[in-house]
Amino acid sequence: MDDIPYLARGVALLGTDSSVLISSSKYLNDPRLRDWIAKIALRRNGPDYPPAAETHDFEHILTGGGFNYMGELIPYWFRLGTIDKFIANKELAGEMNAMGILGTMRYVIRTVLHYPQVWGTALQCMEQGMAIARQSDAFWMAKMEDYWDLPLDQARAALGVRGTVDLDTHEAGAIWADVERA
Incomplete structure (x- = not known):
């Protein structure tokens, strides 16, 4: 096979006896990712599995991200930025x-491919999340439930969300x- 040029070999299909996603990638083999793919990436929205999570929804409120697909980008980029900022x-x-x-x-990929008319909004949301992260404290170290009863401006101040x-x-x-x- 080594005497056949690489591009002339075609695609070699790799088989497996596994019933779960497997790969040579440490990320694709991670059970958390397999769970995420099944429960988040590939699922269809429906009344039996509401799209909500308490602390994540609180992050939407804290960061000013709407409760819709574009609004998801703000808390995502906020968290990504603060983790990188505070974890040495x-x-x-x-x-x-x-x-x-x-x-x-x-969201980024699907927006570019299927919804280019809202790409500007996606960019604005990502930029907003990153801007908040640059100005804010490590909010994720706090127990969020301790701040749920505060007015929004007080919760933001107490958690260092700026x-x-x-x-x-x-x-x-x-x-x-x-x-x-x-």
């Missing part, structure tokens, strides 16, 4: 950010959600 060990920061970068990039702007992403989020086709 960059290998650890990379591990902590692995799920976040995979989560946010699905530079927020409440962005209206509703219209762009509806386009991304293909509301017109539903």
Whole structure:
């Protein structure tokens, strides 16, 4: 086979007896990623599995990100930025950010491919999340439940979340959600 030029060999299909996703990549073999792919990336929205998580939803409120597809980008980039800012060990920061970068990039990729008319909003949301991260403290070290009863401005101040702007992403989020086709 070595005497056949690389491009003339074609694609070699690799088989497996495994019933789960396997790969030579440490990321694709991670059970957290397999769980995320099954529960988040590939699932269809429905009433049996509401798209909500308590602390994540609180991050939307803290950062001014709307509760829609475009609004997801703000808390994602906020968390990615603060983890990198406050974790000195960059290998650890990379591990902590692995799920976040995979989560946010699905929005980035799908926006460019399928919803280019809202790309400007996506950029604005990513920039907003990063700007907040540069100005804020390591909010994720706090127990969020201790701040739920505070007025928003007090919760932001107590958690060191600075530079927020409440962005209206509703219209762009509806386009991304293909509301017109539903």
